[in-house]
Amino acid sequence: MQKHGFEQILFGLEHTGCYSTHAAMYIHRHLDFGVLSKNVYVFNPSLIKEFKKAHYLDAPKNDRVDAWFIAAKLRVGHLPHPFTWSEPLMALQRLTRARYHLVQDLTRRVISS
Structure with missing residues (x-):
């Protein structure tokens, strides 16, 4: 340097x-x-x-x-x-992704039944 x-x-x-x-x-x-x-x-x-x-x-x-x-x-x-690190933003990102996957799973179950 x-x-x-x-x-x-x-x-x-x-x-x-x-x-x-x-x-x-x-x-x-x-x-x-x-x-x-x-x-x-x-x-x-x-x-x-x-x-x-x-x-x-x-x-x-x-x-x-x-x-x-x-x-x-x-x-x-x-x-x-x-890139910047933000704990609240990362927590929100994880929550949003978890919710997305739950909704996808519920949708698949409702359609298949």
Whole structure:
């Protein structure tokens, strides 16, 4: 960091269920690189897929290529809102998802009977 004079670090992740949230939270809260600005961006996988398709139609689908395109997206800009951790928001998200699954289950049972 000091050798190259970086003032900010950008981290990019694809949203992959619960795994990306915990990784983003760890990076956001616990890693300190001694820079003025550290932002974590969690991308919708379809956004990276479209970005990849716009630049290289025949790019393979694997983790190494996806990481390269996420880094390219960070360099280009037009980024989403940086990741922020909010316990009330996460609790509301879990409650909403649990309710959604309960309603889906009840609907399936009513239709099948």
